[in-house]
Amino acid sequence: MSIATLNAAALAQRLADSGLRATPQREIVYDMLLKKRDHPTADEVFARVKAARPTISLATVYNCLQTLVSCDLVRAVNFERGPTRYCPNLxxxxxxxxxxxxxxxxxxxxxxxxxxxxxxxxxxxxxxxxxxxxxxxxxxxxx
Amino acid sequence: MSIATLNAAALAQRLADSGLRATPQREIVYDMLLKKRDHPTADEVFARVKAARPTISLATVYNCLQTLVSCDLVRAVNFERGPTRYCPNLxxxxxxxxxxxxxxxxxxxxxxxxxxxxxxxxxxxxxxxxxxxxxxxxxxxxx
DNA sequence: GCCTTTCTTTAGAATAGTTCTAATTACTAC
DNA sequence: GTAGTAATTAGAACTATTCTAAAGAAAGGC
Structure with missing residues (x-):
């Protein structure tokens, strides 16, 4: 079982715990955060995800990020009033x-x-x- | 010598140190921060200052607050992406x-x-x- | 398997907070 | 007084994010 599959399973579990569904969009957004842990902004995540799934929308990326934060899989980080950054380090x-x-x-x-x-x-x-x-x-x- | 006068003098000194001028707008913005130390937003400061000096503009309040921060007389405080709050506690x-x-x-x-x-x-x-x-x-x- | 309900995604409009722009006004130094 | 610089002002512009309404996908009941 690959790491990505493991992550996907863990994600699905956490989502289910909150009564939410595992979707391809949520999985790919989470994967991108795990893959390059450089505290990207929503825009940066959007760009990375888009390369793999060109039909995703920015609104969805925002939605997914919020969802991941609410499931405690990701932390939102803010510096002054700059764009929110996302961090999968728990x-x-x-x-x-x-x-x-x-x-x-x-x-x-x-x-x-x-x-x-x-x-x-x-x-x-x-x-x-x-x-x-x-x-x-x-x-x-x-x- | 009143407290406000003392503050005004201290402010003038700090501004001069940075090559800046003491102006009525800067003084009143600083005074308002000292008077009610409840971490107001720029909008709230604007409302308070406006009561005493109705011609002041929001842009000026932002300018003055930035100036005070750059002179180390006031701290800018941010929570998540909420509006910046201002704090004269040094x-x-x-x-x-x-x-x-x-x-x-x-x-x-x-x-x-x-x-x-x-x-x-x-x-x-x-x-x-x-x-x-x-x-x-x-x-x-x-x- | 179909129908209903609920959840999710999407594109684009809307919003909030702040900064920028260009014109005016106020100082300061000579 | 005049020239030069600094500060203020109103409004436009900007950025990051959320909202809206419609379309699409998944799950449960039967």
């Missing part, structure tokens, strides 16, 4: 946004640190999620 | 975004914690800034 991690190159890097977060960060919240604040973003410059242009 | 702090009420709360960050967070960056990553955002619900609706 481990707890922060993002490093390189202001020169525009590239985004995942930075793994040790669970203990996340706990420490959460612990600064005063009584009465219940956080569902914590987002940590670095802005700066990375020495190595690629990754 | 101490290092995180933001708690209450998903129910839409309110934003400042959460002070101990310098040691910020250091710890920065220390997760691998060699080669030079962060100019770190942003920490909590999403969830706060017990007390007001603040």
């Amino acid at each position: 481990r707890p991690h922060a993002h490093f946004h390189d202001e020169k190159s525009g590239q985004t890097h995942d930075i793994d977060l040790p669970p203990r640190l996340l706990e420490k960060v959460r612990s600064v919240l005063p009584r009465g604040f219940a956080a569902k999620s914590v987002e940590i973003t670095f802005h700066g410059q990375a020495r190595h242009a690629s990754r | 101490r290092p702090h995180a933001h708690f975004h209450d998903e129910k009420s839409g309110q934003t709360h400042d959460i002070d960050l101990p310098p040691r914690l910020l250091e710890k967070v920065r220390s997760v960056l691998p060699r080669g990553f030079a962060a100019k800034s770190v942003e920490i955002t909590f999403h969830g619900q706060a017990r007390h609706a007001s603040r």
Whole structure:
């Protein structure tokens, strides 16, 4: 069984859990995110998917991305008011946004640190999620 | 000397440092941010300023806010793709975004914690800034 | 297997927030 | 005062995204 098939099965399961259907569009969008994990925008995903399935529409790409986010298979990432970027990395991690190159890097977060960060919240604040973003410059242009 | 006068003087100084002029528009926009620190959007600032100076334009409010941000007197805060919010709190702090009420709360960050967070960056990553955002619900609706 | 219902996709219009443009107005320095 | 620069203004333009309405695909009941 290929990796793609495995992913497709996992995707179908997650979708079913939310009462949604597995469709070719959802599968291909998810596959593209897994294949090149460079935090693409919806437009970039659209371009990549279109190469393999020219009839797909931008609206569908937006729909699929939203669906994947709502199934917790993909994270939506925002820097300032730039276009939303999509990230299939599900481990707890922060993002490093390189202001020169525009590239985004995942930075793994040790669970203990996340706990420490959460612990600064005063009584009465219940956080569902914590987002940590670095802005700066990375020495190595690629990754 | 009143507080507003002090602020105006501080603002004028900061602007001069950047080779910019102190204008009534910049002063009033800054004053409004200091007066009600509820992380208003540009539109909200526009409405508040307009009450005191009806001839101001939305474009000017955007210009002034950008100027204040570039002078490091104000921080721009973004949640997902919502409108940018503005915050005159210059101490290092995180933001708690209450998903129910839409309110934003400042959460002070101990310098040691910020250091710890920065220390997760691998060699080669030079962060100019770190942003920490909590999403969830706060017990007390007001603040 | 057909029919109904529900879900999904699609193209294009619409929207929100922000920035741009070009003209006017206000300062500042000489 | 005049020249040169900076700031403001109204409205157009722009970008990323969502909405709308119609068409297409899949699933369940019988």
